[in-house]
Amino acid sequence: MNQKFFNRELAWLEFNWEVLEEALDPEVPLFDRLFFLSVVANNLDEFFMVRVAGLKRDEREGMTERCPAGMTPREQLKAISDRAHEQVNKTYLCLNESVGPAAAEQGLKIQRWKNLSESERHHLEYQFHEDFFPVLTPMGIDFSHPFPLLQNLSINLCVLLERNEEDEHDRLAIVPIPSVLPRFVELPTEEGNEFVPLEEIVRQHLSAIFPGQKILDTVVLRITRDSELDLDGDAPSLLAEVEREVRNRRSNNPVRLELESSIQEGFLQILKDLIKLEDEDVYLVPGFLALSALSELAFLPGYDDHHFQPQPPQPVQEFEATEDIWEAIRKGDILLHHPFQSFDPVVELLKTAAADPDVLAIKQTLYRTSRNSPIIKALTDAALAGKQVCVLIELMARFDEERNIQGARRLEEAGAHVIWGIMGLKTHAKICLIVRREPSGIRRYVHLGTGNYNERTAKLYTDYGVLTASDTFGRDASSFFNALTGYSDIPEFHHVIMAPYQLRDRLLFLVNREVSRAQDGLAARITLKMNSLADPTLIESLYHASQAGVKIRCNVRGICCLRPGVSGLSENIRVVSIIDRYLEHARVYHFHNGGNDEVYLSSADWMPRNLDRRIELLFPLVDPDVKQKVMENLEIYFGDNRSARVLQKEGSYIHMGSKGEPELRSQAYFYDQARRQGKSATARPPLQLVPKERAKVEGA
Numbered sequence: 001m002n003q004k005f006f007n008r009e010l011a012w013l014e015f016n017w018e019v020l021e022e023a024l025d026p027e028v029p030l031f032d033r034l035f036f037l038s039v040v041a042n043n044l045d046e047f048f049m050v051r052v053a054g055l056k057r058d059e060r061e062g063m064t065e066r067c068p069a070g071m072t073p074r075e076q077l078k079a080i081s082d083r084a085h086e087q088v089n090k091t092y093l094c095l096n097e098s099v100g101p102a103a104a105e106q107g108l109k110i111q112r113w114k115n116l117s118e119s120e121r122h123h124l125e126y127q128f129h130e131d132f133f134p135v136l137t138p139m140g141i142d143f144s145h146p147f148p149l150l151q152n153l154s155i156n157l158c159v160l161l162e163r164n165e166e167d168e169h170d171r172l173a174i175v176p177i178p179s180v181l182p183r184f185v186e187l188p189t190e191e192g193n194e195f196v197p198l199e200e201i202v203r204q205h206l207s208a209i210f211p212g213q214k215i216l217d218t219v220v221l222r223i224t225r226d227s228e229l230d231l232d233g234d235a236p237s238l239l240a241e242v243e244r245e246v247r248n249r250r251s252n253n254p255v256r257l258e259l260e261s262s263i264q265e266g267f268l269q270i271l272k273d274l275i276k277l278e279d280e281d282v283y284l285v286p287g288f289l290a291l292s293a294l295s296e297l298a299f300l301p302g303y304d305d306h307h308f309q310p311q312p313p314q315p316v317q318e319f320e321a322t323e324d325i326w327e328a329i330r331k332g333d334i335l336l337h338h339p340f341q342s343f344d345p346v347v348e349l350l351k352t353a354a355a356d357p358d359v360l361a362i363k364q365t366l367y368r369t370s371r372n373s374p375i376i377k378a379l380t381d382a383a384l385a386g387k388q389v390c391v392l393i394e395l396m397a398r399f400d401e402e403r404n405i406q407g408a409r410r411l412e413e414a415g416a417h418v419i420w421g422i423m424g425l426k427t428h429a430k431i432c433l434i435v436r437r438e439p440s441g442i443r444r445y446v447h448l449g450t451g452n453y454n455e456r457t458a459k460l461y462t463d464y465g466v467l468t469a470s471d472t473f474g475r476d477a478s479s480f481f482n483a484l485t486g487y488s489d490i491p492e493f494h495h496v497i498m499a500p501y502q503l504r505d506r507l508l509f510l511v512n513r514e515v516s517r518a519q520d521g522l523a524a525r526i527t528l529k530m531n532s533l534a535d536p537t538l539i540e541s542l543y544h545a546s547q548a549g550v551k552i553r554c555n556v557r558g559i560c561c562l563r564p565g566v567s568g569l570s571e572n573i574r575v576v577s578i579i580d581r582y583l584e585h586a587r588v589y590h591f592h593n594g595g596n597d598e599v600y601l602s603s604a605d606w607m608p609r610n611l612d613r614r615i616e617l618l619f620p621l622v623d624p625d626v627k628q629k630v631m632e633n634l635e636i637y638f639g640d641n642r643s644a645r646v647l648q649k650e651g652s653y654i655h656m657g658s659k660g661e662p663e664l665r666s667q668a669y670f671y672d673q674a675r676r677q678g679k680s681a682t683a684r685p686p687l688q689l690v691p692k693e694r695a696k697v698e699g700a
Contacts, residue, residue, distance in 0.1 A: 004543070004569065006561045006651050007069035008534050009051050009076055013083050015558040016043050018579045018645060018653060020087065023094050030106065030306040032581065033099050035298035040091050041291035044084065045153060045224060048256045052080060053226035056255055068536045068561065081280035092286050095294075106306060107192025108297060110184070110288070113204050116196070120187055121204075124196065128205050132181060136202065138209050141172040147274040148174060152225040152252070155183075155290060157199050159206060160267055162214035170216060172270065175202060175209060183293045193300055197288045219263040221271065222289045224256035258283045258290075308581050311671050313342035313459065314678035325352050326436065329445055329469045333623035335630070336465040338451065339582060340667075340674035343458035346432075346447060346465065347374050353434045354382035360442075361388035361435040363481045365427055368452040369393075369407050375453045376407045380414040388435075389416040392484055394427045419485060422615065425500065427484070429617040430465075430603050433477040444474025448496075448619050450586045450601050461585035462667070464601050466619075466626065473619075484615070499604055499616035504537070506618065507606070510591045510598070511541045517594050518549040525592040526552045527634050531585060532559040532605040533575075539606075546572040555637050556647075557584040559607075565649040575647035576656070578640055580667045589618070590634060599627045633670070640666040 022028050023036035058065075058073040066072055071079070100110065113121070138159075139148050150156050155177040163170045177199050184195035199220050206215055257277050259268065261284040272282060304310075316336060322328045325348070336345060351374070353359045362382050369376060383389040393408045412418045421427060430449040435442060451463030472494040479491040480498065490501045497506045511526065518524035526545065533539065533554060539562045542552055552573040554562065564573040578584050587602040604616035621627040637644075642665040645653035 003566075004563060005068040005070075005536065005539065006563055007067060007071055007076060007079070008559055008561055009047075009055070009080055010069075010083060010651070011534075011559045011561055012047060012051065013080065013087065014651060014653065015577070016040055016047070017087060018577060019043065020091060020094070022579055023091075023099060029308055030099065030102050031108075031298050031303045032307055033094075034103060034294055037091060037095055037099060038292050038294035038298060040087070041294070044088070045292060047084075048224045049152070049227035052077070053253070053255045055080075056253070057226070078280065085283065088283055088285060091291065095291065096287060106303065108300065108303070109192065109194045110297075111187070111194055111196050113196070113200050116187075123188065124185065124201050125205065127185065128201055129208070132198070132202065133205070133208060135178055135181060136175055136209060139174045139176070141174060141274075147276075150174065150176065150223050152227060153222060153290070154179065155199055156221050156223075157202055157206075158219050158221050158271065159210065159215060160217040160270075161210060162216055172274075173210065175206075177202065183290075183296060193297075193302075195297070199288070217264055217267050219267060219271075220260050220289055222258040223254045223275065224258070225254055226252040254281075256281055256283060258285060260284070260289070261286045311339075313339050313344075314671075314674040316341050316345050317677050319345055320678070325349060326438075326445070326469075329467050330443075333470065333621075333626050334467040335621075335623075335626045336449075336467070337633070337670065337674065338458045338463045338465065339460065340462075340670045341678075343455050345467070346449075346453070346458075347378070347455055349434070349445075349447065349467070350375060350378035350382075350432070353436075354378045354385060354387070356436070358437045359387060359434060360437055361390070362433070363390040363435075363477070364392070364432040364453070365429050366391060366393040366407070366453055367426075367428055367430070368454050368457070369403060370454045370456045371403065373407060373453075374455060376410060379416060380410055383411065383414040383416040389414075390419070390481060390485060391416055392419040392427050392481075393421070395421040417485070422484065425613060425615050426609075427615040428603050428610065429480075429498075429615050431477060431480065431617060433474070433481060443469060444471070444477060445469050446473045446477045448473070448601070448617065450588075450603060461583045462670075464586045464588070464630070466601065466621070468623075470622070480617070495619055495622065497618040499610060499614060499618075500612045503602075503604060503616060503618055504535075504611040507538060507589075507611075508541055510589070511538070511545050513593065514550045514591055515545050515548045517592070518545070522594055523592060524548075524550040524594075525590075526550060527555075527588075527590040527638075528553070528606075529555040529584075529586060529588040529634060529637065530605045531557050531587065532607050534559050534561045534605075534607045535611060536561075536608075538611075542573060543569055546570045553638055555584075555634075560647055563649055563651075564647055570649075576638065576640075576644045577647065577653060578637065578643045578666060579645070580643040580665070582667055588630060588634060590631060597627065597631065599630050601630075636664070636666050636669050639664050643667065 019036055020040045023033045023040065055073045055077050059077065064072050067076065141148065157175040157177065159173045159175065161171040161173060181198055183198060185198055185201060187194040187196065203218050254275055254277055257275055318328050318334045353362055362379060364379065379389055379391055391411050395405060408418050408420060430451065432447040434445040436445065446468050447465060449463060449465035451458065451461055476493045476496045479493060480496065483490055490498065497503050514524040514526055533556045542562060546552055550572060554573065554575045555578065556575055557577055560575055562573065562575065564570050564575045587605060589600045589602065591598045599621045600618050601621065602616065602618040604610040604618060610616055621630055641656045641661060642663050644656040646656060647653055
């Protein structure tokens with residue numbers, strides 16, 4: 001076992017434990033605790049579909065290469081199973097003994113059939129025959145043939161039927177619960193909300209589905225399948241390859257089997273043999289399956305008092321003071337801090353550009369878009385208006401592939417030039433370029449950010465964006481898009497640094513420069529904020545810097561493979577993680593540089609995939625006010641004593657705690673700050689950038 005690195009997968013599970021801690025925390029509002037439980041479950045679904053699936057592929061192919069932490073694929077799978085089983089058990093314990101009963105006291109109940117009254121049962125019986133029975137399709141299983149290809153993450157009722165005289169074994173059947181039907185069926189009540197899981201209702205009416213048959217046992221099951229795309233690098237069409245692989249997800253190899261814990265041992269063995277999974281892949285749960293569905297209940301109307309106080313995104317001061325969108329950006333670089341400040345300026349900028357006759361071209365990258373995206377609508381309108389519109393849309397944004405394909409086709413039909421991703425590389429950079437004709441000549445306006453062009457997640461994720469009319473940034477943006485759309489060498493940029501060609505070397509240079517400062521006896525400091533820190537080479541560079549005396553602070557929300565606080569290795573490195581109502585998503589890198597501070601924003605985490613297999617951008621904050629603002633915000637993050645947890649050298653996290661000091665909750669601080677700035681803005685009627693009605697922020 002390599003003691004220098006934490007295992008990547010186990011480090012991710014530690015992050016998910018932090019999310020679970022929010023559900024366990026009685027100080028978190030009750031219905032937000034319910035939502036955090038759904039997030040824990042959804043995170044695990046994706047983890048098994050991608051990370052566990054990848055390790056299982058490695059194991060099948062006979063790979064024994066050890067990860068940086070010194071573990072083989074088999075050793076990792078065993079450790080993951082142990083830790084994940086513990087996490088699942090704790091999640092259900094939280095729901096069954098804490099959050100569920102507390103929600104029931106407030107009027108939200110998830111009922112089992114045995115607890116229903118006769119009138120409620122009659123109501124559901126009528127609804128079953130009228131609404132559900134016609135949609136259900138039972139599937140008999142012949143033991144001599146492979147188990148049916150149940151859809152990934154679908155809910156299924158497995159039924160054991162008594163054998164007929166001619167049968168050698170008892171018979172098996174599956175009743176898939178169609179996703180077109182409601183996951184929870186609401187009961188008519190005078191107060192509160194009562195629901196029954198649909199599979200519970202189907203279970204009570206199996207005699208209608210299997211008339212004349214004796215039912216021996218039933219169990220609800222759910223299969224998780226490998227969902228990674230396996231693309232053919234020689235395929236003539238990337239689009240066709242992605243579409244084919246997305247379809248294949250439904251029938252890929254199983255990696256996890258979830259079952260109700262009430263299942264009998266003999267029945268369990270039959271299913272394990274048929275589905276071909278080992279004991280470590282089987283999760284027996286004391287309750288209904290797919291807790292990710294709790295998100296449907298967490299935000300039902302009527303429970304506002306049991307949520308975080310609403311925090312509507314605040315207006316951006318620079319845009320409140322003028323009617324001219326272009327003038328506001330020309331006055332100086334504008335920093336956007338979401339979700340505390342509204343994402344509306346980005347959306348309205350594109351809407352304005354689409355309608356402005358002086359705008360000649362719009363070029364943009366898109367990684368994850370929303371359903372009915374206003375960004376795609378604005379780009380479509382611009383193309384229909386005859387403007388030159390070029391969009392590089394990433395087809396392989398995991399689990400958003402189908403939505404991105406639909407959006408790309410809409411753009412292409414409108415006349416936009418669409419680049420359907422780059423074979424071998426994911427385009428994860430966040431950049432938009434608008435070219436406008438003005439009296440002084442052609443001017444370029446640029447938006448660069450750390451988060452996606454998605455107005456929904458901009459209310460849930462903390463991110464930074466910068467709007468600028470800087471000529472050098474404009475030229476860099478043009479060079480970036482020309483490099484991706486045409487045939488050219490990677491250009492020499494003025495400001496931006498691009499992965500996978502320059503970013504790794506630039507980061508190593510910046511770290512090593514601090515080492516040189518420390519060796520010269522000067523103050524040397526590095527402050528990093530990111531989602532994941534997993535790249536072995538960069539972690540080694542931070543260890544080297546720590547040993548040279550560089551003071552290093554890391555704010556890492558999720559995966560951290562760096563082991564802090566180890567004597568002789570990393571005693572000068574401190575790692576904290578913040579989990580709160582919003583998902584921390586911004587990437588900020590600050591290098592002291594002998595007092596001539598350099599601060600960068602980026603779309604890239606410090607992971608091999610970001611540095612070597614993705615198109616990413618790192619860009620400096622050149623406006624002194626913007627740079628100072630972000631540096632001050634970093635100090636707030638590291639001063640957080642309410643939502644911050646400190647990573648220990650053995651891999652666990654402990655809460656910071658206020659230790660008698662006034663409580664500082666960074667996300668609450670940033671919202672109060674945005675609200676104060678919004679109130680101080682010039683009170684003139686906004687014409688272009690601020691809608692009359694702001695969308696209510698969604699909880700996170």
